Amino acid sequence: MVGVSAAAALAVAPSVAGAKPAGTDTPVTAKVSLTVNGQRRELELDLRTSLLDAAREHLHLTGSKKGCDHGQCGACTMIVDGRRINACLTLAVMHQGSEITTIEGLGQPENLHPMQAAFIKHDGYQCGYCTPGQICSGVAVLDEIKAGIPSHVTADLNAPMQVTEAEIRERMSGNICRCGAYSNIVEAMTEVAGRKA
Amino acid sequence: MKFDTPAGRNPIDRLKVVGRPTDRVEGHLKVTGTAPYAYEWHDPRASLAYGVIVGAGIAKGRVSALHLDEAKAAPGVVAVVTHENAGPLGKGAFYVQRFLADPKVDHYHQAVAAVVAETFEQARAAAALVRVDYVSEAGRFDLAAQWDTAPVPPESASGGPPESVVGDFEGAFAAAPVRLDETYTTPDQAHAMMEPHATIASWDGDRLTCHTSIQQMNWGVRDLALTLGIPKNRIRLLSPYIGGGFGGKGTVQADLALAAVAARLVGRPVKVALQRTQMFNATIHRPATIQRIRIGATRDGRITAIGHDSLNGNLPGGRTEPTTASTKPFYAGANRWTRLRLATLDLAEGNAMRAPGEAPGLMALEIAMDEMAERLGMDPVAFRVLNDTQVDPMQGGIPFSTRPFVECLRTGAKRFGWDRRASRPATLRDGRWLVGMGMAGAIRAAKIATSGARVRLDGRGVVTVEVDMTDIGTGSYTIVAQTAAEMMGVGLDRVVARLGDSDFPETPGSGGQQGGPSVTAGVYAACLKLREAVAQRLGFNSDDVAFADGMVRSGNRAVPLGQAAQAGDLVAEDTIEFGDLSKRFAQQTFGAHFAEVGVDADTGEIRVRRMLAVCAAGRIINPKAARSQVIGGMTMGIGAALMERMDVDKRRGFFVNHDLAGYEVPVHADIPHLDAVFVDEVDPTMSPMKAKGVGELGLCGVAPAVANAVYNATGVRVRDYPVTLDKLLDRMPDAA
Structure with missing residues (x-):
């Protein structure tokens, strides 16, 4: 009943007043309002629906991938209210009113985000399945460094934070790429960071 | 043509x-x-249902009772597929695994049921309500226990004869002035591709269309037809995008078989993905091996005898891991003996994973070569150069179509700075790090x-x-x-x-x-x-x-x-x-891998500092994609060297670490900049393209290069993969 308590905590009124536990009666659903890639979306969702499944199965935004469904691979990474998160580890109803950017919102095939273009140029991918998560993470990581948020490998917390290969590798380690494009991804991110600076 | x-x-x-x-x-x-990947095809007209698979909770035995009432009564449930309503199910021609316990259970997490519901959440919740009674039987889960007894299997269609002999191995080995006789083990490994096995199946009358994720479409159609007992021409499979495979998606797995069965049963399209935690025990994997290698040489380093005896286990009828494939053609030597043996294990099926045979075979052989070079007092590169052969010593001396192995070795040694390697182990320090270099040769069949x-x-x-x-x-x-x-x-x-x-x-x-x-x-x-x-x-x-x-x-x-x-x-x-060009010429791809590692002198933590691969694979059609294949193989090889192992619970009979937190694969922080270059060559005996494959070569030889570097850094020889710090600590050189 995690869904119900989480929903209650966020003061979302279930549209079906259900005191019975889910699994024995009609599922409890709630109206959820999200801003996804700049568009307001209203959904009626099972309280158990993850943010990832809300995007993939309800909004048909399948760019965010399901690799493990429990926060171990990073393929589902989205940028929510400015921070990257594993969308499989959070329920959609916990994001009432959130601003969500998925890979589809970063850029489109004819209008690529610089990080997307850099991944193509440096071949920072192979099968492509972890790629949207890597790119969302990559964009957010550069913002985190710019914002001065430290990582495990940040040596000097008082000095201006640098985009080093060690920082990129540490911060990107929640995004697994089994094809093994890491070396190329670091090069893509380094190039984008340089362009920004 | x-x-x-x-x-x-x-x-x-x-x-x-x-x-x-x-x-x-x-x-x-x-x-x-x-x-669009398999699970992502959206047809607004389709009334799609979601399937979630329930896996067996025992390793061997049978289902004695299925309690489905609660699941069937759960909200949104459309049907529960079990052996009682699935109809007869065959199996494919490549895998021996069966897709549904019927009621016999062959291995842990073999599908027992698939719950079909209106939504994923409903299907998942109802799947948790399926209760199953089992009668367990004793199973065999310990490979090492069968080393003395496991038989030589019958010859397989693809792997060649399980035993091969040239000259008098035993006699030459006994007479050799310098000898090595060591045993190496490689663990069960998982493909762990990022996209789980997934299928959307829909029937139109007696015609079946499946969006799925498999590597070999012709095998998929064949094996699905065999499984369902329908003609091949009624099946269409679509896999335009596949989120990684590495051999693990060769052909039909449970998602495809059960999505097709479920869709037929409920008269609607059904989508099924294996849950990540099911993939390790419910599908195939690279089987663990035990490999004894013997090498005899003259005092000046010429190999006179080479022997390789290898064991893996599998479900009854399963394939033998052809680890000796690389030992047969790689190095010169007049007296040779290789043998494969196969134990019976009641674990999930062992089958093809990226470079089956060569990848685990070289994990053993190329440590043995490193050890032999040391016994001879030779540089490991020079020892391999000396024992190069331009004819296949096991195939009656037919010539290699191309074999620039020595060029790979020499180019790599020069580019990597091999001459800076300390020939005596555990003598190079960089602060708290013990630093070492290692190398290994690579060979993989060019089919x-x-x-x-x-x-x-x-x-x-x-x-x-x-x-x-x-x-x-x-x-x-x-x-x-x-x-x-x-x-x-x-x-x-x-x-x-x-x-x-x-x-x-x-x-x-x-x-x-x-x-x-x-x-x-x-x-x-x-x-x-x-x-x-x-x-x-x-x-x-x-x-x-x-x-x-x-x-x-x-x-x-x-x-x-x-x-x-x-x-x-x-x-x-x-x-x-x-x-018959492949019979007139031995067609292989070659490579040399070089690695530098740092090992923390106090904790034994191992870090790969840099790596280089030099590969020869005929014409390289696209150097950018080919390089990515090779650095991807190097990444997977670092995993094989340092972290990847499925742990067998020998009491209950399953792989314990069956998710991506327990089964560790390399992440960004584990991988330095990787360097890969190609030898400039074409091979006109292959095809008009004059090209060979390269995707599996990139993995071959990587793990032993890293293992040899760890030895060079520490002086601790580990013959039991993966090389983890617990295997170093009690033998580390004095940190003072």
């Missing part, structure tokens, strides 16, 4: 498009999340097989290629397009490559690193036919026509290519077939 004599000069040799490091043609779709293609030219001059080949991240779309562009004399922007549809001409698909060379050769053959059709349509003498820059030229006439299709599309189809 039949390819039975080595290729001469042909249009590919112009290298205007082929051989160039072009970006992937489908890249813009992958980086924007718009490439090639019958492959078809269809090419279409339209009035705009656009060439469309259709093949049932898959792109699992390898670059198939791009090299297919490059081949057609080169042949038809157009730019890549005038070519459309369509892959992953079982209705397209048959290819070997992605496996055994034969996909790339085979499929491009098939496209070459079809394009030759299209060139003839174009010439004929334009009234040219087809012997004297040039295709370049989007134009067709003959004598003084030059016509835009598209003009040949003004009156209607021109379509050509052909299949390339291969003669």
Whole structure:
């Protein structure tokens, strides 16, 4: 009943007043309002629906991938209210009113985000399945460094934070790429960071 | 076309498009999340239901009772598929695993039921309400316990004879002045591709269409037909995008079989993905091995005897891991003996994972070579150079088609700075790090097989290629397009490559690193036919026509290519077939891997600091994608060296660490900049493309290079993969 308590905590009124536990009666659903890639979306969702499944199965935004469904691979990474998160580890109803950017919102095939273009140029991918998560993470990581948020490998917390290969590798380690494009991804991110600076 | 004599000069040799490091043609779709993978096909008209599989909670025995009432009564549930309502289910021709306990249970997490409901959440919740009673039987889960008793298996269709002998191994080994006799173990490994096995199945009358994720479309159709007991021509499989495979998606797995069964049962399309936690025990994996290697040599380092005895386990009828494949042709030596043995284990099926045979075989052999070099007081590179052979010592001395192994070794040694390696282990320090260098050789069979293609030219001059080949991240779309562009004399922007549809001409698909060379050769053959059709349509003498820059030229006439299709599309189809060149020449790919590691002198923590691969694989059709294949193999090889192992619970009989937190694969922080280069060569005995595959070569030899570097850093020899710090700590050199 995690869904119900989480929903209650966020003061979302279930549209079906259900005191019975889910699994024995009609599922409890709630109206959820999200801003996804700049568009307001209203959904009626099972309280158990993850943010990832809300995007993939309800909004048909399948760019965010399901690799493990429990926060171990990073393929589902989205940028929510400015921070990257594993969308499989959070329920959609916990994001009432959130601003969500998925890979589809970063850029489109004819209008690529610089990080997307850099991944193509440096071949920072192979099968492509972890790629949207890597790119969302990559964009957010550069913002985190710019914002001065430290990582495990940040040596000097008082000095201006640098985009080093060690920082990129540490911060990107929640995004697994089994094809093994890491070396190329670091090069893509380094190039984008340089362009920004 | 039949390819039975080595290729001469042909249009590919112009290298205007082929051989160039072009970006992937489908890249813009992958980086924007718009490439559709199996679970993601959306048809607003379809009344789709969701299936969630329930896996067996025992390793061996049978289901004695299924309690389904609660699950069936749960909200949204449409049906519960079990052996009681699934109908008879066969199995495929490649895997021995069965897709549903019936009620016999063969291995842990074998599917017992699939719950179908209106939504994923409902199906998942109801799956948790399925209760199963089992009667357990004792199983066999301990490979090492069968070392003394396991038999030699019958010869398999693909692996060659399980035992091979040249000369008198025992006699020569006993007489050799310098000898090595050591045993190595490699663990059960998981493919752990990022996209879980997934299928959307829908029936239209007796015709079945499945969006799925498999590497070999022809095997998939064959095996699904066998499983369901229906003719192949009623099945269409679509896998245009596959989120990694590494051999683990060769053909039908439980998601595809049960989605098809469920969709038939409920009369609606059903989508099923294996949960990540099910993948490790419910599908196939690379089986653990125990390998005894014996090498005898003269005092000046010439190998006189080489022996390799290898054991793995499998479900009854399962395949033997051909670890000796690399030992047979790699090094010289007049007296040779190799043997494979197969134990019976009641664990999930062991089967192909990237470079089956060579990858685990070289993990053992290339440590043994390192140890032997040390016993001889020789440099490991020099020892390998000395024992190079230009003929296959196990195949009656037939010549290698090309074998620039020594060039790989020498180029790598120079580029890596091998001369800075300390020959005595545990003598180089960098602060708290003990630093070492290691290297290993690589060899992997260069297979090639019958492959078809269809090419279409339209009035705009656009060439469309259709093949049932898959792109699992390898670059198939791009090299297919490059081949057609080169042949038809157009730019890549005038070519459309369509892959992953079982209705397209048959290819070997992605496996055994034969996909790339085979499929491009098939496209070459079809394009030759299209060139003839174009010439004929334009009234040219087809012997004297040039295709370049989007134009067709003959004598003084030059016509835009598209003009040949003004009156209607021109379509050509052909299949390339291969003669006996693979019997007249030993066709292999070669490489050399170099690694530098740091080992924390106090904690034993191992970090790879840099790596280099030098590879020889014939013509490299796209150096950018090929390099990515190699650095991807190096990444996977670092995993094999340092972290990857499925742990067997020998009491209950299953792989314990069955998710991505417990089964550790390399992450960004584990991988330094990786360097990979290719030897400049072509192999005319392979095909008109003169190319070989490279995707599996990139993994071969990586893990032992890292293991040898750890030895060089610490002086601690680990023969039991993965090389983890607990195996170093009690033998580490004095930190003071």
